[in-house]
Amino acid sequence: MLKNYLKIAWRNLRKQPFFTFLNTFGLAIGMAGGLLIGLYIYDELSFDRMFTDSEHIYRVDADINFGGKASSMAVAPAPLAATLINEYSQVEKVTRLRNIGSRLLRSPENTINIKEDNSAFTDSTFFDLFDIQLLEGDAETALKRPNTLVLTKTAAEKHFGKENAVGKSLTVDNEVVYTVTGVIDNLPKNSFLRDHTVFMAMAGNDDALNTQWGSHNYATFIKLHDQVKPEVFESEIQKIVRTYVMDWAQAIFPGITHEQFLATGNYLNYVLMPLRDIHLKSSKVAEMSPNSNSQNVYILFFIGLFLIILASVNFMNLSTAHSLKRAKEVGIRKTLGSEKSGLIRQFLTESVMVAMISLFFGLILAIAVLPLFNNLASKSISIPYANPVFWLVLLFSSLLLGLLSGSYPSFFLSRFSPVKVLKGTFSSSKGGGNIRNSLVVFQFTISVFLILSTVVVFRQLSFIQNKDVGFQKSQILIIDDLGSSYQKIQPFKERVEQLPQIEQIALSSYLPTPSNRSDNTFYEEGHPEQEENVNMQEWTVSQEYISTMGMKLAAGRDFDRNMATDSSAMIINETTARLFGRSPEDAIGMRIVDPFGTTGDSQTYTVIGVVENFHFESLRQNISALSMRLSNYSDKMIVKVRAGDFERTISQIEETWASVAPGQPFNYYFMDDSFNSTYEAEQRLGQIFMIFTFLSILIACLGLFGLAAFNAEKRIKEIGVRKVMGASVGQIVYRLSSDFLKLVFIAILMSLPLGWYAMNKWLEDFQYRIEIPWWVYALAALVAVAIALITVSYQAIKAAMVNPVKSLRSE
Incomplete structure (x- = not known):
């Protein structure tokens, strides 16, 4: 039976190439967009999970309110690390890093310095805590001595070619000669250390020995024992503030107590930031590398989901709209003994086939635009061809999408009454119209929402670009x-x-x-x-x-x-x-x-x-x-x-x-x-909004185009009669277009309040922001109406121009 289902499905798809193209192309665009966004989100969620026992590693941050300024810092005082490892048995390992930015390095053979953009002073325990293996050198001793450093593989090749770098010398900033004691593999792009290429021994940094608890410069990482609850440990380390920090503060403010410190509204809290959460949930002062934002991940997730839903809605709409052409086929099948379940399986097979064909073209489209997407998103994402899980997820998702997209049309088609169909009274029976209209409203609600969001994002970026910031930027x-x-x-x-x-x-x-x-x-x-x-x-x-x-x-x-x-x-x-x-x-x-x-x-x-x-x-x-x-x-x-x-x-x-x-x-x-x-994240978000707004509009227009074509074909004789009775082309176009425009107006009324709420929530992240003027809402509405009108009018004008003799001859 499966072979029979596939054969009939293929024949039906070939028999209606126009609707097959609209369905396949719409689903392919939705799948390609969903795939790219899915790979982006997977990359964002994978940050720092490659480190062994990463679920037990935390960064100790400092939340401070003092002197009229509240700060959340990704760094801690120099003496905190030693206090944690010496006085708290819950801590298994600890290490510190201090970002020192760019450094100029050259080997003795060179007279020209080479710039390394991201360097850090690092404790010798760094490799042990993060379980980073050295390609050359000994991890236990690599950073024990002053004036030693470890390079990444790329940095080592930059300075020494293919030679063994261990034991060689590098002059740093034309001043201090360092000895290379190790080489590690290039750090993954989804790591908080992704841009760092030089790790210099903390033993050569005199500031690391200072005992000033008010100076915050060191990213301090700890690994807790498996059974330790981080929230309990976090509350315990606040004792450090009451003892060590207050003792240090009394040298500046004699007699000050912790209670007096808190009574004036000040506070200092040491908080644990899980390593896996740093990339998406931390935007603190002195991060090791620029981080992303969980809000942007959620936004992209919903955009990807909307794209796939829009494509699925298209399939449902076009399939149910095209159902009248297949009504007699269903009637004859039922008369000859076909059961409803058999018809459902037949139609679901067709929808799954369309989904699989769409998957093929969607994958080709995603591969073709992936370099552009990487450039836009500032990523280096690749298709995981060798990962069987990826292919299983892709096939399962496509199968599920095909079944969901085809579920309503299948049940709708299979319930046709053979008596009504074969007697020619089916056209008066109910079913499908309200659902189709609701789906069109849903599609344009999403599209108008994205149009509004795109305009607001770009207006905020324009505001940032043109605001008087109090200093000269140009020249x-x-x-x-x-x-x-x-x-x-x-x-x-x-x-x-x-x-x-x-x-x-x-x-x-x-x-x-x-x-x-x-x-x-x-x-x-x-x-x-x-x-x-x-x-x-x-x-x-x-x-x-x-x-x-x-x-x-x-x-x-x-x-x-x-x-x-x-x-x-x-x-x-x-x-x-x-x-x-x-x-x-x-x-x-x-x-x-x-x-x-x-x-x-x-x-x-x-x-x-x-x-x-x-x-x-x-x-x-x-x-x-x-x-x-x-x-x-x-x-x-x-x-x-x-x-x-x-x-x-x-x-x-x-x-x-x-x-x-x-x-x-x-x-x-x-x-x-x-x-x-500084605003790269917002610029990328704006560009992504613009691209995926265009895709969502394209998908919605494909569906509307197909529905308009079907509607014009269904009413061809009505149009002929109207023309014979003296109706003008403009009157006929208005008649055919008005029903669709009503749906678009409903979508506008639904989407504008949603857009107002969502974009005002997004703007809350800015202390200096625009107010959304009334004309932005009007512009989003006008763009949606214009797009819908252009899409529908083409088919309406085409139908209205047909010679009424031809449309009435077959009666």
């Missing part, structure tokens, strides 16, 4: 990685200033776009009480920084190279003045104390200026407190370039650098590019 060139050639910076700066296209130059390691960050706690002189402290960013800059960056002063003056007292001067932002209870004008002359200072002793600064607030963090966050003071050290040069031939100007700057610091790499970027990179 600002950042020359990076100068710190390793510190002695060359001043002569380089002086020579670049002579170039005709250069307007102004400043030096700083701190930028309002992604760069170094440094928090510290300050208090007004004479008011050391902990409730009077203000926690703020501490930036070191050159005298020209504010003017070069195009920032504005709200009160006071800028740094002045001719005033020697400016070495102990400070410029704060408006938020800092407000937290100290001062207006910008009243803040001038304030004496602010840094209890830690650059040498460990307290230092006092005089406020000489208040800069207007500018955005130095994401627009998701409010502008927090910030201070600037003078320093000669910098690893970045900020160059304001006049409009003109940027390529020629950059080439001249590069030539100048090559003459001043031969052999040193020249790295640069534009500040507006760096600003845009």
